[in-house]
Amino acid sequence: MKLLFALVTGLVFGVGIAVSGMMDPAKVLNFFDIAGTWDPSLAFVMGGALLVTFFGYRLVWRREAPLFEGRFQVPTSGVIDRKLIGGSALFGIGWGIAGFCPGAAIPALGTGRWEVALFLVAVAGGFVLRRLFSPVRPTLASA
Amino acid sequence: MMETAFTPFASFGGGLAIGLGAVLLMLGLGRVLGATGIMSGLVFAENRSEFGWRAAMVVGMILAPGLIFAVTGTMPEVNVPVSPAMIVIGGVIVGLGASLGSGCTSGHGVCGLSRLSVRSLVAVPTFMATAAITVFLIRHVFGG
Numbered sequence: 667m668k669l670l671f672a673l674v675t676g677l678v679f680g681v682g683i684a685v686s687g688m689m690d691p692a693k694v695l696n697f698f699d700i701a702g703t704w705d706p707s708l709a710f711v712m713g714g715a716l717l718v719t720f721f722g723y724r725l726v727w728r729r730e731a732p733l734f735e736g737r738f739q740v741p742t743s744g745v746i747d748r749k750l751i752g753g754s755a756l757f758g759i760g761w762g763i764a765g766f767c768p769g770a771a772i773p774a775l776g777t778g779r780w781e782v783a784l785f786l787v788a789v790a791g792g793f794v795l796r797r798l799f800s801p802v803r804p805t806l807a808s809a
Numbered sequence: 810m811m812e813t814a815f816t817p818f819a820s821f822g823g824g825l826a827i828g829l830g831a832v833l834l835m836l837g838l839g840r841v842l843g844a845t846g847i848m849s850g851l852v853f854a855e856n857r858s859e860f861g862w863r864a865a866m867v868v869g870m871i872l873a874p875g876l877i878f879a880v881t882g883t884m885p886e887v888n889v890p891v892s893p894a895m896i897v898i899g900g901v902i903v904g905l906g907a908s909l910g911s912g913c914t915s916g917h918g919v920c921g922l923s924r925l926s927v928r929s930l931v932a933v934p935t936f937m938a939t940a941a942i943t944v945f946l947i948r949h950v951f952g953g
Contacts, residue, residue: 714825746928763943788903
């Protein structure tokens with residue numbers, strides 16, 4: 667049941683990514699191209715996603731525990747360090763170069779486009795590169 | 810450079826579904842939905858108890874375009890206006906940066922901001938700014 671639930675969750679998220687335009691690099695890059703062919707659509711994606719998640723999380727957190735796990739596991743760190751700022755800055759640069767981000771590229775793989783697969787392989791290469799620089803704590807959660 | 814149509818309704822609707830996915834994962838498994846964490850967990854296959862749900866989620870995500878094709882008869886648009894070399898360079902930097910910064914658009918952007926995480930409140934403006942600067946430099950300074 668837990669795995670089926672996760673699969674349906676991924677499907678809902680993926681449909682959202684597809685409908686929103688997030689998996690279209692032309693649209694993503696135009697969102698950032700304020701001085702050129704600007705397309706502000708993606709601000710509406712973030713608006714819709716934040717609206718549901720902000721209130722949805724607070725409803726869910728009224729529960730003692732999630733449906734299939736013993737407890738909620740949300741990141742608790744509040745540390746602002748060079749890794750966070752430098753890593754985020756780099757992420758934005760890469761996003762601005764390629765036009766894909768991981769959450770958009772994973773569902774986009776389902777369109778069968780080779781560019782998406784190429785991007786994801788490169789992202790995996792970036793993960794490996796990061797481990798060569800500094801070891802990762804095994805419990806590291808994605809924020 | 811190509812023009813793209815302004816799609817406020819589809820984008821807002823898609824955003825609602827993205828949010829619903831994030832809320833469902835919190836409801837079912839008590840986790841934030843971070844694509845970087847999910848993908849990295851699968852790439853390194855190091856945490857067995859987390860592997861199953863991450864793999865199931867990724868399968869669901871990949872099925873999404875096919876479902877849309879089955880319902881509407883058209884695949885979601887993927888227009889790639891950059892060269893393969895830029896996809897690879899961008900991808901490596903995305904992987905390195907999202908891994909160092911512990912999150913991307915989904916983890917920091919959607920989930921982190923909704924949790925009012927201090928780290929995400931720093932991360933999101935940072936990557937939005939560097940993305941915009943990068944696009945400006947490539948398109949208007951170097952004339953890519």
